[in-house]
Amino acid sequence: MEYSINKLAKLAGISVRTLHYYDEIELLAPKRISSNGYRVYGPQEIDRLQQILFYRELGVPLDEIKRLIGSKNYDGIVALQGHLSAMKAKRDQIDRLIANLEKTIAAAKGETIMSDQEKFTGFKQKLIEENEKQYGREIRARYGDAVVEASNAKMMGLTTEQYEKTQDLSRRINESLKLAYAQGDPAGELAQKVCALHREWLGYFWQHYSKEAHLGLAQSYVDDPRFRKYYDDIAEGCAEFLRDALQVYCQ
Amino acid sequence: MEYSINKLAKLAGISVRTLHYYDEIELLAPKRISSNGYRVYGPQEIDRLQQILFYRELGVPLDEIKRLIGSKNYDGIVALQGHLSAMKAKRDQIDRLIANLEKTIAAAKGETIMSDQEKFTGFKQKLIEENEKQYGREIRARYGDAVVEASNAKMMGLTTEQYEKTQDLSRRINESLKLAYAQGDPAGELAQKVCALHREWLGYFWQHYSKEAHLGLAQSYVDDPRFRKYYDDIAEGCAEFLRDALQVYCQ
DNA sequence: TCTTGACTATAACGTAGCGTCATCCTTTAT
DNA sequence: ATAAAGGATGACGCTACGTTATAGTCAAGA
Structure with a gap:
């Protein structure tokens, strides 16, 4: 042609x-x-x-x-594969900028606080690549959630200290949940520890704790697709696993 | 500083x-x-x-x-939200280029054939920009949610049609909920219509519907800060309002 | 045949967003 | 005290085109 x-x-x-x-x-x-x-x-x-x-x-x-x-x-195919990985890197950078934007919006609404450093994450490329190697993907995956949680915390009227505590708890919950899920036993020690942590976390948001409400919430994690996704991002079927563990925990 | x-x-x-x-x-x-x-x-x-x-x-x-x-x-937050959707559009473009590259590599290996048209998909930006102008901000504001919902839908094994239906429902729920909340009566006609829509929406994700489960989910909307935020973004106190309305709806 | 409008060509100038000296002054560390 | 690092201004250069300006080419209709 x-x-x-x-x-x-x-x-x-x-x-x-x-x-x-x-x-x-x-x-x-x-x-x-x-x-x-x-x-x-x-x-x-x-x-x-x-x-x-x-x-x-x-x-x-x-x-x-x-x-x-x-x-x-010049090898066309090798070059193309080079483009491919470069493009993927670029997409990752955009993803970081998107995460940055989401956090910036939350900060502008007064829902969270950003350090000056954070304000420019995503713009620099070299530092990012180093960071990437150092921390890997987990942080990224978690970033979006962290933003949501931060805004929630503010909304619930937590102090900065309390907020940081909830964040720390949330992190520990997710970490332990991942491990517990890998072990596969909802009644196991680790899974039950996750439940205790989750209860502690809820304590920051609920006035009165009840086992029924806790169980109901766990069921919602399975039932509502938005929540499901949150837990399935940790591992597929994680929402069900957490519910099962909580059923044991709440007797 | x-x-x-x-x-x-x-x-x-x-x-x-x-x-x-x-x-x-x-x-x-x-x-x-x-x-x-x-x-x-x-x-x-x-x-x-x-x-x-x-x-x-x-x-x-x-x-x-x-x-x-x-x-x-100049409204900083609105601008930021504009950036956000623009970034997402850009990421979509990159995704198209990546798809293009993958196909180009396959074609170079002789595994497939590409038309000349195809060879340049992803490079053109104008189509994207026109899209922006055509649909305006509403879509953008909703865009973040749409992404989440799309992935959820996929996860739940919905067809494209079904997914679009859930999206449409979701939009109508939010709109009506806003209006109903403004009227202030959880037992009112509009609020009850919202409940019916919400039930219909759930139908796409649940195998079996029960009033108890629906009520439990509504309570979770109040209890879990992440959900709370979703509904409070529509209007403050919206989560409670929806729960109250559903309590009437489920008798 | 003539005209009109869409394409094509070359040539030349203009531009945005800096990079890169060059030159000089000020502050900090040793 | 001296060197290294950081700061300022000014001026020129560069990339990747956009934008005229001027002129030739081609197909189609009047």
Whole structure:
């Protein structure tokens, strides 16, 4: 299939000027020049342009793209796999910025407090990569939940100290729950410890504790899809496991 | 907390030159100039810089950022929510590019064939922006929830149609609940209609419906801070109102 | 055949958002 | 006291195009 410059531009979602420019800097030359002087692009140019746009999307300068694609031992597939992981990294960065935004919104509403450091997490890339290696994915997965909990805490009129305590409890609950679930016994020691922690956590939000209410809540964790997701993010079937453990705990 | 230009640059992961430039174009002026002529930045500038960087990340030109932040009726929270949805849109774009890459790799290996059209899906942004303008803010505000619900729906094994139905129901529940709450009568007609809708919504997630379970869930909406927040975002005290209405509904 | 409108070409200038010196002053650490 | 680090201003450079301006080409209708 052959394309005129306009057709190619529209196909790729770029401007004619851009294709002119790419020709000018010898990044992407047309397949041939027709008798009237018009540029004609063929299948090879299509693929090359696609590669160029992948690199461009990743912020690679054009002359480096030229060098990369033009290099003698250029392996298209290896390059594509490189793009893939780079794109995934970029998506992770966006995810961090989204988490940052969510927390910033909560902070703006007065639901939580952000350190100056936190305000810029997600913008820096190098530090992030280091952080990533250091802490891994768990923190990320937990971040969104932490925001929710922080806002809840404020809403419930907790002091900063109390809030931090609930956060700490929440973390310990999730950690222990994960381990307990791995062991598989709802009546086991660890699972029962989770129940005790969960009760303690509830103590910050409830005026009066009752076993019935606690059990009812546990059942809701299974019944309501929003909650289910919260616990199934820890491990699939975790909501049921917690309910079963609480049934033992509450006798 | 006060920062020197170097400290701020390192904090935010940008260059000193950039801060000089932002001062020059009056996008971000320091809080004050110390006696030795050095720039000094304060908390307000930190927050402003953070906003600037959010916009910049989205590709908004600096003078437009200036106009936006400087405009008289600038609402920080609304702006942040705008960033949030824009970021999510961007992440979606990246996701499309990733899908594109995966297919391109498969095609390069000869496992499949790609049309020229397909080769450039994900690069075009205009379609996305038009979408934004068309649907406006409501969708955006709801977007975060929609994502959660979508994943829930998937988890619950719903078809796309079913999922859309739950989403529609969810929207109608929230709308009606808001109105009913404003009227103030849990036994009123509107409130009872909300209950019926909520029951219908539950039908998509529960195998067997029972009034007791429904009531128990309603109580959980009051008891668990995470749920409470969900409903209190509609209106404060909404969780209790819904529970009271459901108590009437379930007799 | 003539005209009109959509495409195409080259050339040239303009721009945003800084990077990168160059030059000089101030503060801090040793 | 001296060096290293941090600060200021000014000026030029650069990338990746956008934006005219001017002119040739082509298909279709009047």
